[in-house]
Amino acid sequence: MGRKYLLGNEAIAHACVESGVNFVSGYPGTPSSEVIDVLRVQPDRSYYIEWSVNEKVAFENALAAAWCGIRSLCTMKHVGLNVAADPLMTSAYTGVTGGLVILSADDPFAHSSQNEQDTRCYAHFARLPCLDPASIQEAHDMIPEAFVLSEELGLPVIFRPTTRICHSKGDVDLGEPAVNIRKGEFHKDPRQYVVIPAHTRVLHKKLNEKQSSIRKQLVERGFNHYQIRGKIALIASGIGATYVQELLPEGISFMKIGAYPIDEEWLGDFVKKHEKVLVIEELAPEVEEVVRQVAGSVPVLGKKNGYAPYEGELSPQAVAAIMEKAGFLPKYPFPKVDPIQNLPPRPPILCAGCLHRSAFFAIKKVFRDAIYPSDIGCYTLGLQLGVVDTTICMGASITVASGISHSGDPHDLVCTIGDSTFLHTGIQGLINAVYNGANITVVILDNRITAMTGHQPNPNTGMTACGVESPPVSLDAICRACGVSFVESADPYDITGMVNILQEAKKRKGVKVIIAKQMCVITARRAGVKRGRYGVDPEICSGCGTCIRFGCPAIEFADEKARINELCSGCTVCAQICPAGAIAREGKK
Amino acid sequence: MSAGYDILIVGIGGQGTILASNILGEACLIEGRTIKGAETHGMAQRGGSVESHIRVNGLFGPLIPPGQADLLISFDLLEALRYSHYLKKDGKMVVNRHLVLPTSVYTQNLVAPTEDEIIAALKKQNLCLLDADKMAEEAGSPLSQNVVMLGAASQTIPLKPESLRAAVRDLVPKKTIEINVKAFEMGREFGRTC
Numbered sequence: 167m168g169r170k171y172l173l174g175n176e177a178i179a180h181a182c183v184e185s186g187v188n189f190v191s192g193y194p195g196t197p198s199s200e201v202i203d204v205l206r207v208q209p210d211r212s213y214y215i216e217w218s219v220n221e222k223v224a225f226e227n228a229l230a231a232a233w234c235g236i237r238s239l240c241t242m243k244h245v246g247l248n249v250a251a252d253p254l255m256t257s258a259y260t261g262v263t264g265g266l267v268i269l270s271a272d273d274p275f276a277h278s279s280q281n282e283q284d285t286r287c288y289a290h291f292a293r294l295p296c297l298d299p300a301s302i303q304e305a306h307d308m309i310p311e312a313f314v315l316s317e318e319l320g321l322p323v324i325f326r327p328t329t330r331i332c333h334s335k336g337d338v339d340l341g342e343p344a345v346n347i348r349k350g351e352f353h354k355d356p357r358q359y360v361v362i363p364a365h366t367r368v369l370h371k372k373l374n375e376k377q378s379s380i381r382k383q384l385v386e387r388g389f390n391h392y393q394i395r396g397k398i399a400l401i402a403s404g405i406g407a408t409y410v411q412e413l414l415p416e417g418i419s420f421m422k423i424g425a426y427p428i429d430e431e432w433l434g435d436f437v438k439k440h441e442k443v444l445v446i447e448e449l450a451p452e453v454e455e456v457v458r459q460v461a462g463s464v465p466v467l468g469k470k471n472g473y474a475p476y477e478g479e480l481s482p483q484a485v486a487a488i489m490e491k492a493g494f495l496p497k498y499p500f501p502k503v504d505p506i507q508n509l510p511p512r513p514p515i516l517c518a519g520c521l522h523r524s525a526f527f528a529i530k531k532v533f534r535d536a537i538y539p540s541d542i543g544c545y546t547l548g549l550q551l552g553v554v555d556t557t558i559c560m561g562a563s564i565t566v567a568s569g570i571s572h573s574g575d576p577h578d579l580v581c582t583i584g585d586s587t588f589l590h591t592g593i594q595g596l597i598n599a600v601y602n603g604a605n606i607t608v609v610i611l612d613n614r615i616t617a618m619t620g621h622q623p624n625p626n627t628g629m630t631a632c633g634v635e636s637p638p639v640s641l642d643a644i645c646r647a648c649g650v651s652f653v654e655s656a657d658p659y660d661i662t663g664m665v666n667i668l669q670e671a672k673k674r675k676g677v678k679v680i681i682a683k684q685m686c687v688i689t690a691r692r693a694g695v696k697r698g699r700y701g702v703d704p705e706i707c708s709g710c711g712t713c714i715r716f717g718c719p720a721i722e723f724a725d726e727k728a729r730i731n732e733l734c735s736g737c738t739v740c741a742q743i744c745p746a747g748a749i750a751r752e753g754k755k
Numbered sequence: 756m757s758a759g760y761d762i763l764i765v766g767i768g769g770q771g772t773i774l775a776s777n778i779l780g781e782a783c784l785i786e787g788r789t790i791k792g793a794e795t796h797g798m799a800q801r802g803g804s805v806e807s808h809i810r811v812n813g814l815f816g817p818l819i820p821p822g823q824a825d826l827l828i829s830f831d832l833l834e835a836l837r838y839s840h841y842l843k844k845d846g847k848m849v850v851n852r853h854l855v856l857p858t859s860v861y862t863q864n865l866v867a868p869t870e871d872e873i874i875a876a877l878k879k880q881n882l883c884l885l886d887a888d889k890m891a892e893e894a895g896s897p898l899s900q901n902v903v904m905l906g907a908a909s910q911t912i913p914l915k916p917e918s919l920r921a922a923v924r925d926l927v928p929k930k931t932i933e934i935n936v937k938a939f940e941m942g943r944e945f946g947r948t949c
Contacts, residue, residue: 196796334792335790336792336817337783337789405816409816412816500820501823503821505837506836509836509837510867512804514802515803516801717862721861
């Protein structure tokens with residue numbers, strides 16, 4: 167196939183095709199989403215592929231496919247593995263016959279995540295092998311090996327790229343797509359697939375017995391390797407190992423860890439040949455803990471004695487600083503430079519014409535002193551508008567709202583949740599809130615797409631991952647079936663309509679649901695929707711700043727007057743809220 | 756450091772930093788060079804400050820350390836200032852004379868430096884300032900602003916102009932090839948003057 171300049175996730179997707187993957191499922195989550203986004207648009211697809219409603223569902227589907235002897239891939243971000251953790255833990259007992267690779271992408275520094283958890287800890291917990299690539303090329307090359315390893319061991323294999331692998335780019339040597347197409351076949355074997363206590367006790371023992379051969383195999387396959395070059399040694403894993411290689415001076419031994427569990431005997435032999443060992447890895451001290459177990463009297467420097475941080479991501483300069491602190495002088499000094507201070511920040515914001523901003527505006531107008539639990543999606547950016555008080559994980563808006571409602575806090579509760587998040591893990595919370603009599607208003611922000619992660623379709627879109635039409639679920643009918651009697655739909659671009667429905671909801675007790683329906687402004691633009699730009703009449707504008715506080719990036723303010731720039735999508739909301747009536751569609755004043 | 760050449764492209768999500776990075780990557784492949792890079796994806800892209808690291812002849816990690824970039828290409832004046840500490844002492848800056856004030860300036864009443872103040876601060880380094888938006892419009896589409904910028908920077912980048920031209924042709928949407936080739940040449944012509 168030759169060499170290409172690819173995003174890490176594109177290289178991983180290609181490697182799956184080279185491995186003859188037969189079944190792909192997953193739920194979008196940064197930084198993992200592009201793997202399926204690339205695979206689902208391949209023209210001559212010979213594999214089944216789906217976006218599932220959540221990670222647990224995706225995992226169980228992929229596991230079942232692997233039980234049928236075919237090669238399966240399941241993708242998610244690190245926190246998605248929490249949702250899939252239930253089947254994950256027991257899948258190590260049942261094992262697989264076809265290769266099952268679980269891609270769980272970690273996000274050190276939480277570039278786009280709610281925490282910095284480390285997937286390697288899950289691998290350790292579940293006693294499953296985990297591959298941890300240090301570069302895009304290695305990520306690509308590891309995937310076929312992961313499938314083979316999974317089939318040889320009869321176990322799912324966890325593959326853990328990080329943001330700097332998934333969203334980095336590089337020249338990658340690609341292989342040819344595989345031609346071997348398997349067909350799934352389920353062979354009944356209750357002792358393997360029905361984990362009643364009598365079976366599972368046996369399976370647990372078998373899993374434990376496999377461990378030492380896993381450790382040996384990972385060394386034999388060359389994922390973990392070393393070079394003895396001196397009396398002191400540096401052990402690094404993942405992208406950290408790549409930064410170390412850039413800075414490693416002569417005379418320091420180097421061990422690279424690319425797979426877990428680590429063979430303790432092999433590791434111990436290496437460590438004991440040195441007088442001092444420094445461990446560099448992102449997030450949890452997974453490598454360091456094993457090194458400490460085998461080090462004996464050899465001093466180990468790492469996170470546990472303050473040489474390296476537990477949190478954040480590594481970078482060449484961060485690795486250089488750790489090396490200097492530990493007395494492992496890096497090959498190059500880094501100039502000390504500081505960014506210019508006090509520049510106004512430019513954080514991500516809701517797009518011009520985003521439905522969420524209008525919905526938040528109406529919510530704030532009606533429920534001035536409410537508590538606003540929210541959820542995971544673009545609308546978390548509503549924080550900047552003061553309408554997001556809590557965000558913890560997918561689906562935790564309705565549940566947090568009902569918890570606060572039952573706590574005795576007298577405030578109104580208005581929670582916001584996107585359509586994809588509602589279908590992911592929101593519905594159970596709604597059933598529970600109705601069942602237990604919470605007093606909350608739920609606003610489902612329904613843009614019919616999973617926008618934040620790159621506009622993936624979901625069961626509400628009316629289209630599958632492959633672009634095949636599918637019957638869209640009815641959010642209205644789901645909410646009614648959960649027992650909600652007040653279910654109303656509104657267009658968030660119609661501020662008066664939104665306000666009226668919210669006021670109606672405010673008057674009532676119990677669980678009220680408002681479905682705020684409007685297309686994502688990005689998908690609308692791609693679909694060719696043109697509404698025309700709006701403009702401010704400077705003669706009428708009083709400079710009151712109401713439109714500026716609305717927070718739309720299309721509205722600027724200079725010389726005591728508002729101005730609308732080329733980002734305007736024509737949503738009309740600023741024209742509705744301008745008290746002076748100074749905003750109108752351009753050319754129609 | 757290495758024999759590599761480190762380019763940082765910065766701007767605002769949606770301005771086309773990723774296409775610019777792809778063009779540089781493709782040009783490296785044409786010349787048989789190695790290349791490593793890193794980008795901003797996901798929510799951070801929504802109108803936020805974005806950066807693309809491109810390491811021509813890169814062998815190791817994708818990130819350029821602060822104080823090490825050979826070239827900074829910025830699609831916005833304020834973003835040029837925000838990332839100016841990435842440039843090495845004798846590094847070069849190619850900056851679009853275009854300023855979008857962040858919404859935070861309006862919603863939180865923050866003070867932003869004026870265009871003149873920013874330019875004065877940037878001039879402390881080797882600066883090539885151009886009105887890429889105007890040139891892009893002349894080339895046929897305001898969207899070709901990123902290619903104008905690459906054209907101007909091509910005078911400094913150690914890649915052959917014919918490789919960059921070929922990469923532009925390969926990577927821009929088919930209907931816009933002529934516009935983008937023109938945008939590249941206009942930028943390149945301007946780059947001669949600075």
